[in-house]
Amino acid sequence: MPGPMLEFHDVTVAYGRRPVLWNIDLAVDEPCLFGIIGPNGAGKSTMLKAALGLVPLAGGTIRFFGRPFSEVRGRIGYVPQRETVDWDFPVSVTDVVLMGTYAHLGWFRRPGPRERQLARDSLTRVGLDDVADRQIGRLSGGQQQRVFLARALAQQADIYVLDEPMAGVDAGSQEQIFRVLSDLRDAGRLVVVVHHDLRTAADWFDRVALVDMRLVASGPTAAVLTPENLRRTYAGRLDVLDELGRAVARGERTS
Amino acid sequence: MSVIGGLPYNTLVVAAGVAAVGCAAGVIGSLGVLRKRPLVGDAAAHATLVGVAGAFLLTGRRDLPLLLAGALCSALAALGVLVLLRRWSRTREDAATAIVLAVSFGLGIVTVSGITARGIPGGAGLEQFLLGHTAALTAGDAALLAAISAGVVAIVALALKEVTLVAFDAAFAAATGWPVALIDYALVMLVAVMVVVGLPAAGAVLVTALVVIPPVAARQWTDRVGTMLALSGSFGVLAALVGVAVSASVPRMATGPLVVLAAATIFAASFIMAPGRGWWARVRRQRAVEQAWTRGRLLSAAAEAAAADGGFSRRRLAEVAAVGTDAALRAFDAAFDALIRQSLISPAADHGGGVADRWRLTAVGQEAADERARRLSLWNDLIASAPAAARERLTIDLPDPQAVGVADGSGGRW
Amino acid sequence: MFFGTSKTGLRWAAAYGFAWAAAFPNVESASGAGPPTVVATTTVVADLVRQVGGDRVVVDCLMGPGIDPHSYKATPRDADRLSRGRLVVASGLHLEGKLSDLLGRLARRTPVTAVADSLPREQLLSVGNELYDPHVWFDARLWSRCVPAVVTALGTLDPDGRAGYEARAAEYVRRLEELDDRLRERIATIPERRRVLVTAHDAFRYFGRAYGVEVVGVQGTSTEAEAGLADINRLVDLIVARDVPAVFVETSVSDRNVAALREGAKARGRAVVLGGRLHSDSLGGPGSGAETLEEALASNVETIVAGLAGGR
Secondary structure (H helix, E strand, O other): OOOOOEEEEEEEEEEOOEEEEEEEEEEEOOOOEEEEEOOOOOOHHHHHHHHOOOOOOOEEEEEEOOEOHHHOHHHEEEEOOHHHOOOOOOOEHHHHHHHHHHHHHOOOOOOOHHHHHHHHHHHHHHOOHHHOOOEHHHOOHHHHHHHHHHHHHHOOOOEEEEEOOOOOOOHHHHHHHHHHHHHHHHOOOEEEEEEOOHHHHHHHOOEEEEEEOEEEEEEEHHHHOOHHHHHHHHOOOOOOHHHHHHHHHOOOOOO | OOOEOOEOHHHHHHHHHHHHHHHHHHHHHHHHHHOOOOOHHHHHHHHHHHHHHHHHHHHOOOOHHHHHHHHHHHHHHHHHHHHHHHHHOOOOHHHHHHHHHHHHHHHHHHHHHHHHHHOOOOOOOHHHHHOOOHHHOOHHHHHHHHHHHHHHHHHHHHOHHHHHHHHHOHHHHHHOOOOHHHHHHHHHHHHHHHHHHHHHHHOHHHHHHHHHHHHHHHHOOOOOHHHHHHHHHHHHHHHHHHHHHHHHHOOOOEHHHHHHHHHHHHHHHHHHHOOOOOHHHHHHHHHHHHHHHHHHHHHHHHHHHHHHHOOEOHHHHHHHOOOOOHHHHHHHHHHHHHHHHOOOEEEOOOOOOOOOOOEEEOHHHHHHHHHHHHHHHHHHHHHHHOHHHHHHHOOOOOOOOOOOOOOOOOOOOO | OOOOOOOOOOOHHHHHHHHHHOOOOOOOOOOOOOOOEEEEOOHHHHHHHHHHHHHHOEEEEOOOOOOOOOOOOOOHHHHHHHHHOOEEEEOOOOOOHHHHHHHHHHOOOOOEEEHHHHOOHHHOOEOOOOOEOOOHHHOHHHHHOOHHHHHHHHHHHOHHHHHHHHHHHHHHHHHHHHHHHHHHHHHHOOOHHHOEEEEEEOOOHHHHHHHOOEEEEEEOOOOOOOOEHHHHHHHHHHHHHHOOOEEEEEOOOOOHHHHHHHHHHHHOOOOOEEEEEEOOOOOOOOOOOOOOHHHHHHHHHHHHHHHHHOOO
């Protein structure tokens, strides 16, 4: 029987001698919308990068479906942060989305009609089909984020891993992206999102993990986002915290 | 067949050889430019000297294949060091390239000086190797260049999607299982081979220039990678042919530098003239945008003034349009004349006495002003109710909101 | 030569070369008491000084056989050798193009004589811009007119030996004049229409003027300028039009340009032979049969005669 969809076991990551992640233990068994929340510099992005083999682990293991990442690459879709890319690069929106299909194609084969159809479908799902041929530099922030999302969709993965997909994106686009992610969850995928905004986190995610170098708490959203946990994670780094914590505890929608 | 179309044999041979180098250099250079490593070719070219000198020292002979083999070894070694420097230390790209270039070239110079100082027979002028002898290409040289160039271009065409992916988003490539380091090494090796093979024929300066200039020129004309590569190769060929043609017509002009100059001219022309990204196109677009906006504002102001008392004077209009500075006044005058030319405003019937400065909106002008007001009001509503969608579709020439698919406040198809 | 290529970036030789050149030992000039050391720049000049100086001087030659004087750059070790000489003799007329600064500075402390500079300008071939072709040693009689400059320099350095220098000089001049006549006879055995000498660079203009040969080089008077395609084409046309049977390469210059000429001619149906290797800017080394100027000139002429007169 395959293991949990995603499992961190005693994971420690260091940049040089300074630890960034310390003894993280975490398991997600079922498809859900899973948020990784914490203050700046807490190591949230590092958790994703470590899972994808982009930074080395000082200790511990990370498993997808009980197997290491290298064995199940084709089943993991990755949406990186927007700044990692040169937006002046001469590719169109469709070109970028097609890149999601390359891993399945293998060496030297060109994308064919099947891949192009898949790209078109992905673009429709994120609402970008009218800019399909536009060079990527001529898109708005929200559109750029959606291109990366469409690329991940084209990977047809079982687990999606997104690094701050809502950063610098206006509220309307955020809603739209969130709806796509919910659809993925409803279709049986696990969607792991590193997220920066507490308010929307309370609304959107089924389960969250509060991280500040160590794992403070993880589980269903309402149970985890208590004032006590928030205080332990943010430790005075957020003034609006108490207000928020109380509001969350009362179960109010903090639009 | 000794001549084609009346052209001398040597001209044809040189043209064929340099064109082949130009094509392959343009293609492989495009990848270097996209991968943000345009100076790799330069580093490789400078690193060949120590290999050439070393090969001579080891064997005492100056056979061309031997020297080329030495050149290739040292070029690969230097580029290997460059890649490692980047991965394992925190040296920046440009600093690492400069270091490798300087050190390897210095080593080469020292070795050559040592050979000369010892008076080793046959050791004179090894550094001339770096300069090449473009005009003296033989048919054998040209054939070798053509074969290697074809090979390089074929490899790039075969692996185009892999190298584009790695150049665009190396992190995503790595995460999806592509061996990024391997692809990088392979690219670097292709550059080294190109440079080494091009050296005796074309010289170090020519090869490195052809690896950088045509790709940057090509980028001005297109937003697609495939087109950019093809265009870059074509520019390389064009520069080669022009340089060779000029060199063949004018005595005492070295061929290599002329090819570089031709490439530079192509770049300058592209930079200025390319539609879209070119400097002239951007200037014209900017001016058109400003003019459209000024005229639109003026039209609305005219409608406002006309609504007040049926006609308006030029001076009154300037006040309404709030023209303050000299530059604004010039823009106002130009826009006013444009409105007259477009028959949106016309002189009102003379009410007698003197030079009348009295104007009115024509029927067409009134329609245009009404339409503008309608669109403005719709956009203002949209910006308030659905700012994201509005921002994506609104442009300064005020399109019709309905025409660009932003219906009343609902914002897009979602 | 409008677009000559120059070797940029080789100024680093000074910095790096200093450390390394010291590791490459070379001929040490004799120091201290004993015959004075005269440093000569090229092998041709060294030969001249030896002929006049005989046993009374030790000659240290800066550039060895096969080295191209047009492009030779001095290392700090060379500067050292030059400054240890009691007299420096150069060829002159910018043959040692890259040494002129060094020699200029040296002249303040050590006597420096440029032998060809002493020749009257009417006897020289101009290359424009008040510059003259420096390859004067190919005309034996003209070269003999450089001998007095050497006699004067050696006589000033070593007045006791002056009589000997003058005697040896007179003998050498006589030998050069005899050589001049002999060479002229040999060249005359080539049918007139065949007397076209095609070489790698324009080193042989004095030779051509003195002995009645039409001389054409691919590169110009200096090897520093890269050959242009128009020049190559022009030469191929000439070779074909005049039915030249052989072309010649040089010991101190790359063969590539000449190879291209032969291929161009072959494409037009003329099989042009490689006539042989001529000594141009440098004499040969020990055992080459061309260690002195007399030997080198004689050897060159035999090679030329064999190439042009023989065959078709």
